[in-house]
Amino acid sequence: MALALQTFATVKDANAALKLAGTRYLGGGTLVVRAANEGDVSVSGLVRSTDPALSAIEVRGGKVRVGASVTMAEIARHPELGALAKAARAVGGPAIRNMATVGGNLFAPAPYGDFAVALLALDATFGTDDGETPIETFLAGRDDGRAIVTSVSFTKAGSFRFLKVSRVKPKGVSVLSIAIVLEQAGGGTVSSARIALGCMADRPMRAKAAEKALLGRTLDPDGIAPALAAAGDGTSPITDPIASAWYRAEVLPVHLGRLLLS
Amino acid sequence: MAKVPVQFTLNGSEKAEFIDSGTTLLNALRDKIGDTSPKGGCHQGTCGACSVIIDGELRLSCLTLAETCNGAMITTTSGLAEGGVLHPLQRAFLDTFATQCGFCTPGMIMAAKVLLDHTPNPSREDVVEALSGNICRCTGYEPIIQAVLAAARANSQNAA
Numbered sequence: 001m002a003l004a005l006q007t008f009a010t011v012k013d014a015n016a017a018l019k020l021a022g023t024r025y026l027g028g029g030t031l032v033v034r035a036a037n038e039g040d041v042s043v044s045g046l047v048r049s050t051d052p053a054l055s056a057i058e059v060r061g062g063k064v065r066v067g068a069s070v071t072m073a074e075i076a077r078h079p080e081l082g083a084l085a086k087a088a089r090a091v092g093g094p095a096i097r098n099m100a101t102v103g104g105n106l107f108a109p110a111p112y113g114d115f116a117v118a119l120l121a122l123d124a125t126f127g128t129d130d131g132e133t134p135i136e137t138f139l140a141g142r143d144d145g146r147a148i149v150t151s152v153s154f155t156k157a158g159s160f161r162f163l164k165v166s167r168v169k170p171k172g173v174s175v176l177s178i179a180i181v182l183e184q185a186g187g188g189t190v191s192s193a194r195i196a197l198g199c200m201a202d203r204p205m206r207a208k209a210a211e212k213a214l215l216g217r218t219l220d221p222d223g224i225a226p227a228l229a230a231a232g233d234g235t236s237p238i239t240d241p242i243a244s245a246w247y248r249a250e251v252l253p254v255h256l257g258r259l260l261l262s
Numbered sequence: 263m264a265k266v267p268v269q270f271t272l273n274g275s276e277k278a279e280f281i282d283s284g285t286t287l288l289n290a291l292r293d294k295i296g297d298t299s300p301k302g303g304c305h306q307g308t309c310g311a312c313s314v315i316i317d318g319e320l321r322l323s324c325l326t327l328a329e330t331c332n333g334a335m336i337t338t339t340s341g342l343a344e345g346g347v348l349h350p351l352q353r354a355f356l357d358t359f360a361t362q363c364g365f366c367t368p369g370m371i372m373a374a375k376v377l378l379d380h381t382p383n384p385s386r387e388d389v390v391e392a393l394s395g396n397i398c399r400c401t402g403y404e405p406i407i408q409a410v411l412a413a414a415r416a417n418s419q420n421a422a
Contacts, residue, residue: 003284004264005327029325030307033286037305037324046284048330073319093395094373095313095320171394 003036005046011129014049015148023047025148027069028099030092031108054103054150057081062156068103068149072115075102083160087118087179090164093171103149107142110199110238111174114164117204119152120196121179122160127151139203157181163259164198165251167242174199175243176252178259182214190214195256199248200235209233210256224260228253270334272297273341281328288312290328291338299340299368303397310396313369314338320376320395339368342375350420351375351413360409362400369396374410384414 005026008014018025022044024032036043054069059080066075075081075088076097091100091114105115106126120139125132128147138145161180166172177198185191193214195207209230217223237248265280272295281290288305291297291314303311305324312324315337342349351371354360361367370393377384377392384392389410398406 005266005284005329007329026327026330029327030322033325033327034306036284037286046327092307093310094376094392095310095322095395096307098319098321099307099325170391 003043003046005048008047008049009051011049011051011054011148011150014047015129015146017047018146018148020045027101027104028071030096030100031104049148051150059156063153064156065151065153066102067151068101070102072097072100072102072105075115083156083158084118084162087115087162087164090114090162090174090177102152106138106149106152110202111240111242113204114174114177114198117177117196117198118160118162118179119154120204120206121162121181121194122154122157123181123194124152124154127153136206142203159183161259161262163255165255173240173242176200176237176248176255178252178256180259182219184219188218189216190219191216197235197252199243200232200237200252202236202238205235207231207233207235207256214260219260221257221261224257227260228257231256266329268328268332270331270336272336273338283329285328286324287314287326287328287331287336288323291323291336297338297340299338301365301368303365303369308397309366310369310373311366313372313396315372315376318376318379320373337372337375339371342371349375350416351378351410354409354413354416355406358405358409358412360401360405366396366398366400370398370406374413377410378414378417382414383418384410386411 006017024043026032026046026048054067056067057070058065072088072091076085091097105113120135124135126138127150159182164177165175179196181194183192193211195211196204197207198204210227213226213230231253232249237245239245264283266283268281269278279294288300288302291300300314300323301311303309307322307325312322313320314323316334351374373393373396381388389407
């Protein structure tokens with residue numbers, strides 16, 4: 001069944017229209033049109049905004065601000081976002097990457113949402129008309145929020161690492177995904193670590209026990225062993241046709257170890 | 263359901279229609295305009311059978327609302343042949359037997375066309391990547407990959 005679409009020039013007006021029950025925001029369409037095609041009767045109307053700010057990418061110094069309507073393909077080809085290109089290319093095939101947006105990826109349920117895993121490791125913040133929200137707060141309440149995400153902001157990290165594990169190459173649904181941002185002291189020991197996991201819960205999550213276990217350790221097999229042992233703490237992996245929760249829990253330390261040693 | 267006007271250029275011809283708001287581009291093309299070359303497969307963005315080119319980018323018409331395409335340049339497989347002469351990709355798919363049931367073929371060809379438009383001499387890996395969003399259940403993919411590489415070779419020979 002076709003759903004009436006309302007288009008607004010400003011996010012403010014779109015936000016007002018979104019207050020109507022059953023109304024969903026239309027970004028790239030890879031989530032909400034898919035849901036409508038699947039027969040999701042909770043969707044009764046669609047709203048979008050054509051505000052140009054939603055499609056802008058600003059890189060100033062090490063700070064990055066990405067409009068929520070920026071697509072994965074735009075991220076992947078941006079000359080100053082090379083470190084994030086791998087995470088952007090992990091999302092779907094070429095056509096999906098031309099449509100899927102940064103804002104939409106935040107709402108993608110597992111096993112999707114690989115780019116949001118990268119943003120979680122980067123400690124991104126999310127902008128709405130009401131202000132900025134840290135990513136962990138945002139992800140925790142994403143099912144209840146009604147405000148349109150307008151932008152994503154983060155600081156570029158030279159030590160960013162990303163891995164998507166899938167059975168089908170080059171494009172396949174995630175078994176799991178991992179993003180890491182590390183800082184190392186002079187002796188090579190880890191002074192800070194942010195590790196984000198995809199598919200290890202219903203939404204991207206931090207591996208906080210593993211992060212803690214890495215502090216003061218070197219990135220060699222002995223040094224990372226405690227982190228690998230703690231990698232599964234607090235996880236609740238999904239089971240889907242791609243992999244069972246048991247399988248995901250078993251292979252997480254293997255892939256985390258490979259990424260840490262890479 | 264409210265009717266909304268939609269205007270775009272389809273395979274070089276101006277189209278202006280009134281459609282139900284929220285209609286997908288796939289449905290508008292097939293049911294309203296009569297271009298049945300994009301196929302409705304999964305309607306979930308997974309199979310790629312409905313792929314079309316919108317303003318130079320590969321897009322999935324099943325997940326694109328027609329009214330968001332106002333003013334766009336849209337190309338479908340049915341617009342590739344000129345004057346009764348098949349496009350080199352279409353010819354290559356025929357010559358290398360890269361089609362069996364044919365359902366995925368239009369989407370495969372559109373994905374390949376975007377690749378060759380940007381990368382005239384692709385590697386095998388480039389082709390595999392470009393076709394990674396398109397599912398075929400018949401050919402095992404190898405003849406399709408060979409067809410795209412053959413079309414690229416034919417293009418480069420013609421350009422030489």
